[in-house]
Structure formats: structure tokens, C-alpha cells
Amino acid sequence: MTCSARTTQGIATTAPMNRSEPAELARRAEVATRPLVDLVSARAAASVRLARRDALAVARCPAGYLAETEGWPGWSPPLAARSLARAALWAATSASRPDFASDDPGSIVAMHIRALMSQGPASMSSVEKWIRDPFLETSGRQLTDLERRAWRQETAARASLWLAHLFRATGWPPDPAVRFADIGIWSHPRGSVSLAATVDAHRVDRDGEVDELILVTDDAPDLAAAFEVVTATIVGSHAPRAVRVMNRRTARTTEILVDEPLLDTGARLLEASAELRGLRVQGVRFDEVAAASGSHCRFCPAVEICGAGSAWYAHSEARAGPLELVSQSRQAE
Amino acid sequence: MDLATTPAATLAEMVSGTAQARDASDLVEELLEELEVAAHALFTRFPWDQGSPWHLSKTNLSALGGCRRRAALAPRAGSWNRALVVGTIADAALKSHLFSDAGDGHRVEAALARLDAAGSGGAAGWLGSVSVERRQRVCDEAEAAAATLAAFWPHPMSERLWLRVDEPLSVPLLDGSLVLAGRPDVTLSGPPTDAPCTLVEVKARNLHAQYRNEMEFYALLATLRDRQLPAHLVVLCGSGEHSVDPVQPDSVRAAARRVVGALRTAEALSVDQATGRVLATMPSGLCRWCDGRFWCDGGRVWLEENGLALCLDSEVDPDDLQCTDDAGYSDNGADEPL
Numbered sequence: 001m002t003c004s005a006r007t008t009q010g011i012a013t014t015a016p017m018n019r020s021e022p023a024e025l026a027r028r029a030e031v032a033t034r035p036l037v038d039l040v041s042a043r044a045a046a047s048v049r050l051a052r053r054d055a056l057a058v059a060r061c062p063a064g065y066l067a068e069t070e071g072w073p074g075w076s077p078p079l080a081a082r083s084l085a086r087a088a089l090w091a092a093t094s095a096s097r098p099d100f101a102s103d104d105p106g107s108i109v110a111m112h113i114r115a116l117m118s119q120g121p122a123s124m125s126s127v128e129k130w131i132r133d134p135f136l137e138t139s140g141r142q143l144t145d146l147e148r149r150a151w152r153q154e155t156a157a158r159a160s161l162w163l164a165h166l167f168r169a170t171g172w173p174p175d176p177a178v179r180f181a182d183i184g185i186w187s188h189p190r191g192s193v194s195l196a197a198t199v200d201a202h203r204v205d206r207d208g209e210v211d212e213l214i215l216v217t218d219d220a221p222d223l224a225a226a227f228e229v230v231t232a233t234i235v236g237s238h239a240p241r242a243v244r245v246m247n248r249r250t251a252r253t254t255e256i257l258v259d260e261p262l263l264d265t266g267a268r269l270l271e272a273s274a275e276l277r278g279l280r281v282q283g284v285r286f287d288e289v290a291a292a293s294g295s296h297c298r299f300c301p302a303v304e305i306c307g308a309g310s311a312w313y314a315h316s317e318a319r320a321g322p323l324e325l326v327s328q329s330r331q332a333e
Numbered sequence: 334m335d336l337a338t339t340p341a342a343t344l345a346e347m348v349s350g351t352a353q354a355r356d357a358s359d360l361v362e363e364l365l366e367e368l369e370v371a372a373h374a375l376f377t378r379f380p381w382d383q384g385s386p387w388h389l390s391k392t393n394l395s396a397l398g399g400c401r402r403r404a405a406l407a408p409r410a411g412s413w414n415r416a417l418v419v420g421t422i423a424d425a426a427l428k429s430h431l432f433s434d435a436g437d438g439h440r441v442e443a444a445l446a447r448l449d450a451a452g453s454g455g456a457a458g459w460l461g462s463v464s465v466e467r468r469q470r471v472c473d474e475a476e477a478a479a480a481t482l483a484a485f486w487p488h489p490m491s492e493r494l495w496l497r498v499d500e501p502l503s504v505p506l507l508d509g510s511l512v513l514a515g516r517p518d519v520t521l522s523g524p525p526t527d528a529p530c531t532l533v534e535v536k537a538r539n540l541h542a543q544y545r546n547e548m549e550f551y552a553l554l555a556t557l558r559d560r561q562l563p564a565h566l567v568v569l570c571g572s573g574e575h576s577v578d579p580v581q582p583d584s585v586r587a588a589a590r591r592v593v594g595a596l597r598t599a600e601a602l603s604v605d606q607a608t609g610r611v612l613a614t615m616p617s618g619l620c621r622w623c624d625g626r627f628w629c630d631g632g633r634v635w636l637e638e639n640g641l642a643l644c645l646d647s648e649v650d651p652d653d654l655q656c657t658d659d660a661g662y663s664d665n666g667a668d669e670p671l
Contacts, residue, residue, distance in 0.1 A: 076452075077450050077451065078452075104494075104495055104526075105495050105526065106494060106495035106496055106497075110432075144446075146439065146442055146443060146446050147446045147449070147450070149433065149443070149446070150429065150443060150446035150447040150449065150450045151446075151450040153428075153429055153432040153433060153447060153450075154447055154450040154451050155450075156432050157428065157432050157497075157498050157499075160496070160497055161497050161498070161499070161500055164495075164497050164500065167525055168524065168525055171525050172525040172526055248501065249501045249502075249503035249512075249514075250503050250504065250505055250558065251558050251559070
């Protein structure tokens with residue numbers, strides 16, 4: 001992929017190129033998702049929303065993607081952290097709190113949770129309602145008071161950490177051009193299938209157009225940037241200039257300029273994820289498509305019954321070099 | 334200043350607000366070059382092609398600085414013992430305290446609920462597997478440690494501290510083949526704010542000299558990441574002991590030298606292993622927890638000579654035995670996954 005750039009310290013860039021027409025990208029999205037729309041309609045299945053997570057899972061391993069359980073797993077501290085952090089940011093930057101940049105970044109999540117606890121749930125988002133009264137969605141079990149506090153604290157801690165990563169990318173206090181609101185969703189003209197831009201923040205230019213997308217992710221930054229820039233372009237009918245990606249572990253920021261190859265990569269990812277999601281809707285099993293093994297096999301629900309995954313594990317153990325001695329696995333002398 | 338006898342707010346006042354950010358760009362360039370050279374030498378000899386980086390954590394670093402035979406026996410995943418359970422509960426209790434609006438009480442229960450929320454059921458599982466009396470003793474020990482640790486902190490927490498828990502600190506070397514990785518228990522302030530960060534580690538038991546090395550490793554990681562020096566390194570202990578050390582360039586350099594030393598030791602260890610050479614032993618109080626103690630002659634002799642032969646009985650919990658050796662600090666065996 002030509003958009004990747006070597007990151008030294010700080011920011012790495014690539015040379016800019018001409019941008020694709022947003023209308024052409026929207027056409028590709030419409031064509032790519034049309035079979036999925038037909039499938040969902042024919043089967044009266046639940047509507048489908050494609051997002052970065054789908055695209056990256058498809059890029060890692062099509063078989064692994066099909067092995068995933070369809071449906072919403074329910075809120076939990078790891079899943080709710082980003083949503084809570086973004087809700088807190090949204091509340092802090094809304095008209096009621098225009099002075100939020102004078103706050104300490106550590107206060108944003110805590111203040112929002114305090115506000116949630118003192119309000120009725122009527123106008124709250126799904127994650128806010130869950131934070132106010134967490135329960136185990138998988139079983140529907142109500143939690144004790146002690147457990148509810150613990151789940152709230154754990155989510156708050158993770159949300160605060162997530163905000164710390166975001167502010168490393170945006171700077172603190174963020175300049176007025178940085179926006180934390182969602183960019184939006186594109187829906188197929190016939191409904192049933194939509195495409196969500198899930199960027200964490202964006203920067204607008206003097207005309208108010210999206211100039212730069214900001215992502216906080218450790219996962220395939222080039223592919224994440226490619227997918228998000230395509231969705232943002234389709235949603236906003238305007239191609240951003242660049243994508244800034246913050247790696248949470250290293251705190252390194254990479255700026256990827258938007259160019260034709262990046263947009264094409266993103267469009268191909270979108271097409272591949274729409275196609276594979278269609279297979280999932282049809283109930284195609286994971287072992288009916290090719291598997292791509294690698295370190296992601298560690299987290300795959302099908303690893304124990306997947307030939308490629310099992311082989312990767314066996315090979316991984318066989319080729320464990322002498323350094324494995326001082327690494328994580330146990331070694332008998 | 335003895336924090337244990339001063340108002341709790343003193344800790345926050347000491348470690349925040351007054352320190353100024355100190356640029357360390359030159360130091361970072363110097364240290365990165367040193368570390369890359371050492372890593373390159375190791376990886377040239379033993380290419381690493383696991384598809385994921387080799388993580389060098391404080392646990393690996395500590396292991397490589399001691400007995401080579403022990404270093405070759407990586408800790409068994411999921412192996413819980415009393416010390417680890419007490420430490421895990423005390424750690425979770427403090428983190429629960431830091432994010433709580435309510436007062437304290439039921440610290441152990443709150444900590445176990447917090448661990449459950451985080452998807453970590455190992456401590457609860459261990460407690461469920463031991464006798465009622467033993468469980469009560471462990472919970473009492475954890476409760477006392479948690480209460481002492483909580484007393485170090487003002488409550489409610491000042492939001493001016495910009496507090497984060499378990500913030501990952503990773504520095505990739507050799508284009509990511511080797512990652513120096515850590516996760517301090519608590520991080521206060523730091524970029525992008527104007528205030529430099531302070532790193533805090535929580536220990537359930539006594540203060541030990543070894544902790545300074547661990548904290549300096551964290552300081553090295555934070556310096557390489559932020560290109561500025563952290564302000565302070567703080568260790569808080571369930572015993573009531575503590576240390577608060579301002580970070581100096583020399584302490585960061587010392588940590589880098591230890592990493593270079595560990596990489597060289599890893600290289601030597603790999604050569605020993607590859608050629609079938611008997612790995613050099615360095616018996617100490619750590620033999621109590623070493624998985625090799627049941628067959629390692631050096632370890633067995635040391636334990637017998639120091640009145641710890643009971644450790645050679647697999648039914649005996651080494652944590653129940655006293656040890657006066659300086660290296661015999663409580664050994665958790667493994668970091669939390671990074």
C-alpha cells in the first residue's frame with residue numbers, strides 16, 4: 001500500500017495526490033452494498049451497519065469474520081469506555097459548557113457521570129443509560145449496588161484513559177477547529193444497509209469542511225485510515241486532506257495524507273466487507289472461505305477448530321527461537 | 334517528608350502543580366541509539382519472527398538481571414498465590430478508591446467487584462479454592478493494605494491531577510520487533526498538559542530496593558515516549574512505607590543501561606541454551622518461588638542452608654515462610670498482560 005509512511009518521532013507524512021470524486025466513491029459504495037440490501041430485504045433480517053471494525057476484521061481474516069457471533073454483545077466496561085468518553089466530550093463541548101477547555105482533562109468523565117446520576121434517563125443515549133444503571137446485558141441479570149459502582153468505576157477509568165490518548169492527538173486544550181461530534185452515517189438509497197464513519201475527532205478548515213480525521217487506534221492504522229477517509233468522504237461529500245492516527249501504546253502520531261491509493265484501498269475494503277457481511281447474513285460457515293492466519297488467531301473464536309489457525313499455533317511454537325526462553329511461555333529445561 | 338504521618342492531601346500537593354516540564358530530546362536520541370544497537374546485536378544473532386513483537390517488561394528485565402536458570406523458566410500463566418492475590422486486591426481497591434465518589438468501606442468486596450468488572454476473576458477464583466480460615470486471613474491482609482494505600486490519597490480525588498490508571502507505556506525498537514513495555518498503576522498529569530507526569534506504583538507489602546529499578550524503567554519509557562522527563566516516581570506500600578523520587582537524567586540513563594545489560598544477558602542465555610550449556614545459577618530468596626526449586630541443586634542447597642527447606646515441598650505456600658535475604662521480596666511471578 002503506497003500510503004504508508006515510515007514513522008520516526010512525532011509525525012510522518014506522505015506526498016499528497018489528487019482526490020477522488022466523492023460521487024464516485026458513493027457510487028462504488030452503493031454498488032458494493034446493493035447485494036447486501038437485497039439479502040437483508042429477502043430474509044427480513046435486521047438492518048446492517050458497516051463500520052471500520054468490519055473492514056479491519058475482513059482484512060485480517062475472512063474466516064475469522066464469519067466465525068464471529070452476529071449481534072450486539074451488550075455493554076461492558078471495555079465496550080462502553082470509548083462511547084462514554086465521547087458522550088462526556090460531547091456534553092463538555094456542547095453549548096451548555098463552552099468553557100470546557102479551561103477544565104482539567106481529568107474532570108470531563110467524572111463530571112459527566114455525576115451529571116448522569118442526577119438526571120432522569122429520558123434524554124440519555126444507550127451507553128449513558130447503561131452507565132447510570134449498569135446491568136449484564138448478556139444475561140439480563142441486575143447487578144448489586146456494589147457491582148454497579150464497580151462497573152461504573154471501571155468504565156470511567158477506561159474512558160479517562162481513552163480521552164488521554166485522544167488529547168495526545170488533538171492537543172490540550174484542543175484548538176477551536178477540532179470537533180468531537182460524529183461525522184455521520186450514509187444509508188443505501190433503498191435502506192437496510194448503512195455505513196458509519198467512526199472517527200474519534202476531526203478538524204475543520206476555515207470553510208467548515210472536514211480537513212483532517214483523527215483516529216485513536218492500535219489496529220492497522222493504514223487500513224483504518226483508508227476505510228474512515230472513504231466513509232467520511234461519502235458521508236460528507238468532501239474528501240478530507242489527511243488522517244491523523246494516534247497509537248495508544250506508543251503515543252506516536254502518524255499523519256497520513258489522503259491520496260488516490262488511500263481512497264482506493266478504503267473503497268476496496270468497503271467492497272470486501274460488504275461482500276463478506278453478505279455471506280454472514282446467508283449463514284456461510286467460517287470454514288467455507290479461506291482463512292488468513294497470523295497473530296490475530298489468538299483472539300479468534302474458531303481457533304481450536306480452524307485448520308489454518310491451529311497450524312499457525314503449531315508453527316509458532318515450533319519456530320519459537322531462543323528468545324522465547326525469556327518471553328511469556330513456559331519452557332521446561 | 335514522611336507521607337505516612339502527614340495529611341493525605343500532601344501526596345497530591347507534592348507531586349503535582351509545582352514541577353516544570355524538562356525537555357529531554359537530546360537524552361532520548363542518545364538512549365535510543367544505545368538501545369537500538371543492543372537490540373540489533375541480539376536480533377541479528379537470534380532473529381525474532383513471531384508475527385508479534387517481543388515485549389521486554391519489568392518482569393523480564395528483573396529476571397534477566399538475576400539467576401539465568403530462573404530467567405529461562407518463564408512464569409506460569411494463571412498461577413496464583415497468596416502474595417499475588419493480596420497484591421491484586423489491594424491494587425484494585427486503591428483504583429476503586431480513586432474513582433469513587435463515595436466514602437470507603439468494604440474495600441475487599443469493592444476490589445473483587447472491580448476485578449470482576451474488568452474481566453479478571455483469578456483472585457476471586459483463588460479465594461474460592463482455599464479454606465475459609467485462609468481466605469479470611471488473606472482478605473484481612475488485603476483490607477489492611479488497601480486501607481493504608483487509600484490513606485495516601487486525598488478523597489475525593491482532585492481532578493487537577495488528571496489521573497489515569499494502568500496507562501500503557503510502550504516504546505518500539507527496531508521498527509517494532511522489540512517493544513519495551515510497562516503499565517504503571519497510576520499516572521498523574523503529563524503531556525499534552527504543561528505539567529510533567531508522575532508515575533505511581535502500588536505495592537501491597539513492604540518497600541524494597543528493587544522497586545527503584547522498576548520505577549526507573551517506567552521513567553525511561555515515559556521519557557522516550559514524551560521526550561521530556563517525568564517529575565516524580567512514587568512507590569506506595571501497604572505497609573505504610575513509601576518513596577517519592579524526583580527523576581534525574583542519570584536515573585533514566587541507569588535504566589537504559591539495565592535494559593542494554595538485559596539484552597546482552599538474553600543473548601548470552603540464548604547461546605547457553607542453544608549450545609546445551611548448563612545455565613548459571615544465582616541462588617537467593619527468589620528461589621522460594623522459582624519453578625525450578627524442586628530439581629535445581631543450587632536452589633535446593635540455598636533453601637536448605639537458609640532454613641527454607643519446606644519450600645521444596647510442593648504442598649507448602651512459599652509466602653507462608655519468612656526469609657531474611659535481601660532479594661527475598663515478594664515475587665508476583667508475572668506482570669498483568671500488557
